[in-house]
Amino acid sequence: MNSPSTQFVPSRRMGIYEPIHQIGMWGENFKSNGNPSASVIFEVDNKLENESETASHEMLAPSNKHDQEATKPIDKIQRRLAQNREAARKSRLRKKAYVQQLENSRLKLIKLEQELEQTRQQQGLYMGGGLEGGHLGFSEAVNPGIAAFEMEYGHWIEEQNRQICELRNALNAHISDIELRILVDGGMSHYFELFRMKSTAAKADVFYVMSGMWKTSAERFFSWIGGFRPSELLKVLVPQLDPLTDQQILEVCNLKQSCQQAEDALSQGMEKLQETVSATVAAGQLGEGSYIPQVATAMEKLEALVSFVNQADHLRQETLQQMSRILTTRQAARGLLALGEYFQRLRALSTLWATRPREPA
Amino acid sequence: MDKVMRLASEKGVVLFSKSSCCLCYAVKILFQELGVTPTIHEIDQDPEGREMERALMRLGCNAPVPAVFIGGELVGSTNEVMSLHLGGGLIPLLKPYQALC
Numbered sequence: 001m002n003s004p005s006t007q008f009v010p011s012r013r014m015g016i017y018e019p020i021h022q023i024g025m026w027g028e029n030f031k032s033n034g035n036p037s038a039s040v041i042f043e044v045d046n047k048l049e050n051e052s053e054t055a056s057h058e059m060l061a062p063s064n065k066h067d068q069e070a071t072k073p074i075d076k077i078q079r080r081l082a083q084n085r086e087a088a089r090k091s092r093l094r095k096k097a098y099v100q101q102l103e104n105s106r107l108k109l110i111k112l113e114q115e116l117e118q119t120r121q122q123q124g125l126y127m128g129g130g131l132e133g134g135h136l137g138f139s140e141a142v143n144p145g146i147a148a149f150e151m152e153y154g155h156w157i158e159e160q161n162r163q164i165c166e167l168r169n170a171l172n173a174h175i176s177d178i179e180l181r182i183l184v185d186g187g188m189s190h191y192f193e194l195f196r197m198k199s200t201a202a203k204a205d206v207f208y209v210m211s212g213m214w215k216t217s218a219e220r221f222f223s224w225i226g227g228f229r230p231s232e233l234l235k236v237l238v239p240q241l242d243p244l245t246d247q248q249i250l251e252v253c254n255l256k257q258s259c260q261q262a263e264d265a266l267s268q269g270m271e272k273l274q275e276t277v278s279a280t281v282a283a284g285q286l287g288e289g290s291y292i293p294q295v296a297t298a299m300e301k302l303e304a305l306v307s308f309v310n311q312a313d314h315l316r317q318e319t320l321q322q323m324s325r326i327l328t329t330r331q332a333a334r335g336l337l338a339l340g341e342y343f344q345r346l347r348a349l350s351t352l353w354a355t356r357p358r359e360p361a
Numbered sequence: 362m363d364k365v366m367r368l369a370s371e372k373g374v375v376l377f378s379k380s381s382c383c384l385c386y387a388v389k390i391l392f393q394e395l396g397v398t399p400t401i402h403e404i405d406q407d408p409e410g411r412e413m414e415r416a417l418m419r420l421g422c423n424a425p426v427p428a429v430f431i432g433g434e435l436v437g438s439t440n441e442v443m444s445l446h447l448g449g450g451l452i453p454l455l456k457p458y459q460a461l462c
Contacts, residue, residue, distance in 0.1 A: 261446070262391065262447065268387060
């Protein structure tokens with residue numbers, strides 16, 4: 001038995017690989033050791049290596065020494081047998097310890113895999129800059145409602161781009177007001193469809209909708225309670241709609257003001273909600289290490305977030321509807337085209353930003 | 362129901378709210394901005410609160426609070442108030458009750 005012994009070094013990490021090699025070695029030992037005696041010699045440890053090697057060396061000594069062995073006193077043979085038994089016992093103990101460590105490592109691995117999965121679920125929310133980031137994969141395993149929303153949103157964008165083209169062509173071609181009205185109504189319905197989709201998604205994961213994760217980075221920069229700010233929208237649109245009649249200017253002005261007031265009210269409501277959740281989470285002594293009641297109560301407060309997201313979308317929808325009422329069909333068509341292209345430009349900005357040349361680290 | 366109807370038909374702007382409701386808080390802020398001080402009934406602090414909540418639901422509001430009455434007439438919840446405001450219809454309703462600065 002001159003095979004080099006493998007060191008059994010308990011690894012500080014998981015030590016998965018060394019022990020596996022160890023098992024192989026044990027197997028080899030069983031196979032290659034054709035020792036007729038009852039005790040099998042295990043060659044595992046540096047401490048016992050010399051002993052066992054000595055023992056095996058003596059047992060499997062070349063034949064010219066065999067006669068010498070037969071003439072050794074009985075007690076020496078018995079001493080060797082005892083040594084073998086001792087070596088075997090110690091090896092069995094070591095094997096037991098090794099198996100125990102394997103079991104622990106296995107449990108640790110399972111736990112780490114679970115934690116990794118959880119982290120992946122959370123981090124998935126921060127990956128990618130919208131659709132071009134390609135983070136569609138993450139939600140399937142986690143939240144079917146969000147996965148469905150992301151897919152629908154992809155289609156929504158495609159339809160939106162198509163509608164923008166159609167509007168542009170229609171306005172250039174000077175089609176009749178009646179035909180234009182159909183396009184305008186279609187455009188409005190398309191936005192309302194988005195608000196419906198968002199409402200459903202908010203029930204699946206309100207944080208996802210709140211943070212505008214499905215949008216591109218530049219769009220997210222302007223995000224207010226899960227979407228665009230209606231007053232900002234008006235600021236972008238109105239200069240594009242000249243000329244407006246005096247009556248229209250007055251009505252748009254009133255709309256801007258009431259929009260701003262409604263937004264302020266909702267914003268302050270949101271702040272109050274943040275304060276409430278923060279106070280609930282921080283209740284009691286921070287640092288105790290046990291906080292299940294606080295977290296459970298905070299969960300209930302978070303339900304209100306869904307109402308806020310819905311209210312914000314309702315505000316967007318009302319703003320669009322009021323504009324449609326104030327404007328002529330042709331103006332409304334120009335408005336929808338302007339709005340559509342504004343968001344297209346923001347999406348282009350996001351792509352440009354994502355692909356900007358990076359300085360070498 | 363009786364209590365709700367009695368309180369609702371009080372003159373001026375009446376708001377049924379819950380002290381913990383942040384959306385109600387938003388409506389309060391809006392009225393404040395418009396120069397109106399509504400009569401606020403926090404139903405979570407009222408001994409008959411549960412009854413009142415049921416009554417408000419039966420009036421057709423999809424959420425019991427916030428519920429806004431102006432001059433005894435039900436305006437609605439947050440949705441209706443916002444729509445009315447953006448449509449320019451809220452301020453005329455509030456005019457008789459706006460504080461003179």
